[in-house]
Amino acid sequence: MVRLKTEDKREAILKATLLLVNSNGFHAAPMSKIATNAGVSAGTIYLYFQNKEDLVNTLYRELKAKFSGHALYGFNPEAPVKKGFEVIWNNILRYKLSEPDEATFIEQCDNTPMVTDASREVGLKAVQPLYDLWERGQQEGIIKPLCRPMLYAFSLFPMIYVAGIYTKEGKELSREAIDAAFGASWDAIRT
Amino acid sequence: MVRLKTEDKREAILKATLLLVNSNGFHAAPMSKIATNAGVSAGTIYLYFQNKEDLVNTLYRELKAKFSGHALYGFNPEAPVKKGFEVIWNNILRYKLSEPDEATFIEQCDNTPMVTDASREVGLKAVQPLYDLWERGQQEGIIKPLCRPMLYAFSLFPMIYVAGIYTKEGKELSREAIDAAFGASWDAIRT
Amino acid sequence: MVRLKTEDKREAILKATLLLVNSNGFHAAPMSKIATNAGVSAGTIYLYFQNKEDLVNTLYRELKAKFSGHALYGFNPEAPVKKGFEVIWNNILRYKLSEPDEATFIEQCDNTPMVTDASREVGLKAVQPLYDLWERGQQEGIIKPLCRPMLYAFSLFPMIYVAGIYTKEGKELSREAIDAAFGASWDAIRT
Amino acid sequence: MVRLKTEDKREAILKATLLLVNSNGFHAAPMSKIATNAGVSAGTIYLYFQNKEDLVNTLYRELKAKFSGHALYGFNPEAPVKKGFEVIWNNILRYKLSEPDEATFIEQCDNTPMVTDASREVGLKAVQPLYDLWERGQQEGIIKPLCRPMLYAFSLFPMIYVAGIYTKEGKELSREAIDAAFGASWDAIRT
DNA sequence: GATGAATGAGCCTTCATTCAT
DNA sequence: TATGAATGAAGGCTCATTCAT
The missing domain is CATH 1.10.357.10 (Tetracycline Repressor, domain 2)
Known part of the structure; x- marks a missing residue:
């Protein structure tokens, strides 16, 4: 996985959330999967967003x-x-x-x-x-x-x-x- | 808790589901809460419905x-x-x-x-x-x-x-x- | 389902237990299934046996x-x-x-x-x-x-x-x- | 509880499973107990094994x-x-x-x-x-x-x-x- | 004796979130 | 900043057993 710059990570997380939620509803978008799909660690999401609600x-x-x-x-x-x-x-x-x-x-x-x-x-x-x-x-x-x-x-x-x-x-x-x-x-x- | 007759229980479960889902979405309607609100034990729901999906x-x-x-x-x-x-x-x-x-x-x-x-x-x-x-x-x-x-x-x-x-x-x-x-x-x- | 006589029910329960356990282990032999396969109500088993352990x-x-x-x-x-x-x-x-x-x-x-x-x-x-x-x-x-x-x-x-x-x-x-x-x-x- | 290193945890989980199953059969080895005996949280087991079947x-x-x-x-x-x-x-x-x-x-x-x-x-x-x-x-x-x-x-x-x-x-x-x-x-x- | 609806403890598993590194 | 192992509460579901009928 290519190393992303800070801004790119934020975008990647948002994009991954969008696609995952669309594909099967919120039910199918756990934070761990968002992280994986964004090419980012689970913990990293919390550097950019307070929690899942904030992210969404x-x-x-x-x-x-x-x-x-x-x-x-x-x-x-x-x-x-x-x-x-x-x-x-x-x-x-x-x-x-x-x-x-x-x-x-x-x-x-x-x-x-x-x-x-x-x-x-x-x-x-x-x-x-x-x-x-x-x-x-x-x-x-x-x-x-x-x-x-x-x-x-x-x-x-x-x-x-x-x-x-x-x-x-x-x-x-x-x-x-x-x-x-x-x-x-x-x-x-x-x- | 008054003992309900069979048909009433089924209705009570459906009603409880309806209200709980309405109040805050599916996320807020766990089977346990549905059971409680219906005045019924958790296991009882499964006498009337195969599973949550079937109930809904x-x-x-x-x-x-x-x-x-x-x-x-x-x-x-x-x-x-x-x-x-x-x-x-x-x-x-x-x-x-x-x-x-x-x-x-x-x-x-x-x-x-x-x-x-x-x-x-x-x-x-x-x-x-x-x-x-x-x-x-x-x-x-x-x-x-x-x-x-x-x-x-x-x-x-x-x-x-x-x-x-x-x-x-x-x-x-x-x-x-x-x-x-x-x-x-x-x-x-x-x- | 033909009505069984007392002795026959006991036998039917034992037979059902035997077959069910054999087919897939104890894991696959819940009391409810034993009752069904024996053509008997779940509660009836407890008229003939103290509990599952006693039955087995x-x-x-x-x-x-x-x-x-x-x-x-x-x-x-x-x-x-x-x-x-x-x-x-x-x-x-x-x-x-x-x-x-x-x-x-x-x-x-x-x-x-x-x-x-x-x-x-x-x-x-x-x-x-x-x-x-x-x-x-x-x-x-x-x-x-x-x-x-x-x-x-x-x-x-x-x-x-x-x-x-x-x-x-x-x-x-x-x-x-x-x-x-x-x-x-x-x-x-x-x- | 002393903090174990990753490899040790995997081993601890396997060991706990072994002992628990031996002591009283699979029936006596719920995941929660395995976790406790391994000095680990229930969820942790799923970091090392897909599910109970995989573990066993x-x-x-x-x-x-x-x-x-x-x-x-x-x-x-x-x-x-x-x-x-x-x-x-x-x-x-x-x-x-x-x-x-x-x-x-x-x-x-x-x-x-x-x-x-x-x-x-x-x-x-x-x-x-x-x-x-x-x-x-x-x-x-x-x-x-x-x-x-x-x-x-x-x-x-x-x-x-x-x-x-x-x-x-x-x-x-x-x-x-x-x-x-x-x-x-x-x-x-x-x- | 016989029924079967009802119970509720307990099981496996998921997942948002934290924290030591 | 970034990681990802770890947590533990919570969820859906099963099943041995009871009890009013």
Whole structure:
């Protein structure tokens, strides 16, 4: 095993955690296996993370942050509402499809008590621009007067879910399917 | 501890499992604790279930079956498409709101390797009438030509997700909110 | 399951124990399985035997007694030493070959702490006539002046061992092989 | 408790297993007790052995190997048949008497399903020189034309059995008794 | 006598975490 | 920093035995 530099070790540990958890759930990711797969000693993990919970939460937060970064890429807050929504919608879909491992991990974490509520909220802040966009759309009478969770549930959540299914089964999402999905998302929330 | 009759014990074990898993995930539901909470000895569980996996899967299947029963209550296959969809949509929502524990458990199970694929597929068969309904709607040109997973993702999944959030936070879903949610669901899939 | 009479139940339990222990050792013979195989309830065993140890020891003693009965069949204490020895030797061999299950069980028991020393000694008393025969042979100068355990070890034990091997492998012992074996047995202890 | 070095721990675990199994059979040798007696934590055993079966089989194989080494010590394949046999016979007896614990353990293992057939066969290969010796003896007309298991059963098995008895009862085997036993062994198989 | 549901101690094994090196 | 042997609590499961029916 090649000797890794400090930063690389931290990354290797995070990567090993990601893959192991994805492959069979938290149940299949003991610290010892994470260490082995990361090419690192068991004790070493504790030099970089306080404990397993910290390791998982750290990974979760980093991925969420990365995800948020992608989501707003090229987004212009002043563009028309539908246009802005389309940009973010596509960004998110593209991320889910191009980084299926990370997407899977985030989903896994959304259903485990190992990830704290504090961690879960971290990602939300970054989406503020999206909230602002919806609000503007509502003021302009373009978007249905639904509460935030509902807007999310009807316009982004379904797409994320569908992307997960296709990824899991190894299928491709065709251009037509994607357009149709966007149509459904938009129809759900537009007035 | 009052002596329970056989059938009651089985039920008590299932109930204890449900609550324990809901409260903190599978991690927080060791057989010993399930036994204690069910007012039963650890060994007794194995009189009713082969092992932990069997216990969880049995519970999952029973709840899925119950859920399916509710979903189609009062559904008339020959009614107009929108009407039929509305009936099922409301049935599901009502179930999610009235049996939040069961709903939460089913969600937990959808993300654990402890539940087998075989178990997961059991529930799907019961929804055939819904699939038929969608198909009829597509033939009549009323429903968008989306694949099944997408139809599900846009019309039922969001509502289930929202109901979960409200339940978790102890809030009530107002009549208006429900109507609005149905509107969004229908708009998402109708042409 | 046909209803058995009291005596039959006792026998059925003993028989089930014998077969189960033989098939895979004591490890594979839990009381519950013995009960099932005997067509009897678990609790019933305790009507006939104090506990598992008692059950096994009782079976062991009965088999030993039966074995002893066979060993001396047709034996004439006044016949010539070699003739007498030959009768007993052949009796034992015949028993081992005709009742391989019982023979196997006895061997199993000779190596488990479940069978008490008291039980082990039970069988020995019955062989007193054999001891007397050897003693007479020694007085007559026909038999080597070895201690009893040695006489047993060289003249009967090997044959029992060999019979066990042939039985286990399902082979037949030919007449010639038997004669040869007797020759070796006799040569070992005769002067 | 003094801190042992790695190799010592492995040995301590094996030794504890040996003694515990000998004292009361496998039934009396739970992993927890083995650990305690070895001055080691329960989990530590699993650093050196995969599981209980592996532990027992490893010990069995090591003892068998050691035994085989002793058996052929000083054996000259070209010496006269009787001389060669005498050497091996005495080697084995000496081992049985000087290492009674190991001898007892091997016997215990020969009757438990915990020891795999693969393990049992390991020891047999080492005895090839003895088989060759017997064959030469038969060709020279010195040894009876018996099959291998019989030769073993009549010439070595009895002695092992007797040694076990004496050891168990704490008695000494006198020089005369040993000589007499060898005489019986040799008489049994020689022509 | 007979049943079999119920018990609970005990077994094997895993794994997060520590600490001497 | 880094290691990895060591720990020991905890988990899932089995099974001899009891007892209300």
